[in-house]
Amino acid sequence: MEKKNIDWSNLGFGYMQTDKRYVSNYKDGAWDEGVLTSDANVVINECAGVLQYAQTCFEGLKAYTTEDGRIVMFRPDLNASRMADSAKRLEMPVFPEDRFVEAVHKVVEANKAYVPPYGSGATLYVRPYMFGSNAVIGVKPADEYQFRVFTTPVGPYFKGGAKPITIRVCDFDRAAPHGTGHVKAGLNYAMSLHAIVDAHKQGYDENMYLDAATRTKVEETGGANFIFITKDNKVVTPKSHTILPSITRRSLMYVAEKYLGLEVEEREVYLDEVKDFAECGLCGTAAVISPVGKIVDHGTEICFPSGMEEMGPTTKKLYDTLTGIQMGHIEAPEGWIHVVC
Numbered sequence: 001m002e003k004k005n006i007d008w009s010n011l012g013f014g015y016m017q018t019d020k021r022y023v024s025n026y027k028d029g030a031w032d033e034g035v036l037t038s039d040a041n042v043v044i045n046e047c048a049g050v051l052q053y054a055q056t057c058f059e060g061l062k063a064y065t066t067e068d069g070r071i072v073m074f075r076p077d078l079n080a081s082r083m084a085d086s087a088k089r090l091e092m093p094v095f096p097e098d099r100f101v102e103a104v105h106k107v108v109e110a111n112k113a114y115v116p117p118y119g120s121g122a123t124l125y126v127r128p129y130m131f132g133s134n135a136v137i138g139v140k141p142a143d144e145y146q147f148r149v150f151t152t153p154v155g156p157y158f159k160g161g162a163k164p165i166t167i168r169v170c171d172f173d174r175a176a177p178h179g180t181g182h183v184k185a186g187l188n189y190a191m192s193l194h195a196i197v198d199a200h201k202q203g204y205d206e207n208m209y210l211d212a213a214t215r216t217k218v219e220e221t222g223g224a225n226f227i228f229i230t231k232d233n234k235v236v237t238p239k240s241h242t243i244l245p246s247i248t249r250r251s252l253m254y255v256a257e258k259y260l261g262l263e264v265e266e267r268e269v270y271l272d273e274v275k276d277f278a279e280c281g282l283c284g285t286a287a288v289i290s291p292v293g294k295i296v297d298h299g300t301e302i303c304f305p306s307g308m309e310e311m312g313p314t315t316k317k318l319y320d321t322l323t324g325i326q327m328g329h330i331e332a333p334e335g336w337i338h339v340v341c
Helices: 049-053 076-089 097-110 186-201 247-259 271-276 313-327
Strands: 021-027 035-037 056-058 061-065 071-074 123-132 145-154 165-169 206-208 225-229 235-238 264-267 279-284 288-297 300-303 337-339
Touching: 021 097, 035 097, 049 123, 056 076, 056 186, 061 313, 071 097, 076 097, 076 123, 076 247, 097 123, 097 145, 186 206, 225 247, 225 313, 235 247, 247 264, 247 279, 247 288, 247 313, 279 313, 288 313
Parallel strands: 165 206, 165 288, 235 264
Antiparallel strands: 021 035, 021 145, 056 123, 061 071, 061 123, 071 337, 123 145, 225 235, 225 279, 279 288, 288 300
């Protein structure tokens, strides 16, 4: 198989149209068989449920070329399960989890010429999504839906290495108690856009959202979970019913305990204890871990001992171990690596 003529080393984190995508339609209470298509355009009615009432959810995962030349995906079964949870919460029909994995497999295989070579630092980003497609003018769930998967090659999230970022404690709320913070709904990301644009204007890289009920506990950022390292090398992550259950975060906690022999803890993390941690990072599909060097709480700076120059030592071990598993030079736990070809 010949790769596309792409300058892999200079890819950004953006959209590049690839050859094939998967489409399946839900109508009259059932999903059709689904097809691969070359048409990248979505044609829907002007009154479609997704346009009127934001009835949509999505997932994000990556396909990699491993050290031995295989094309693999990382834990797509967990993306399938999380999308099922999102669909249920938004009154959308669940796309069967086995078919989800089959669909992302087919799309990656059909676009294997776009999977960046090993060592380039680039990957193939895979975006499954679902939306209400028929006309809905009253506030109610749609009757028809479309499930789609597209891919796009992307460069490393951090070119030249991950430098610690500065984030602020945000005055906006990300998710309400008993709301949709625990699912990957498009509406969660729409409401975060103003906050992140405002943060950038103020000179910050990201927002730290607190719990909406008491505004005393750390939740997450607009698109990533927090991990903290204590001064005695324990890995701590916030626990809340309004946090999206990050697949990367769950994987890092397993790696910390089973591969690195570290103590791990998922618990409520209060803002006033953040100053006592040694390291801080944001974890998600795009960057794996983004190190945090400084948090600013309304003018009060919390500076982590790991500093602003490089990733903290324990965070670096976590990052290197998980990416080593993904890229095939560290043996993976059973079921973590899905081989495409």
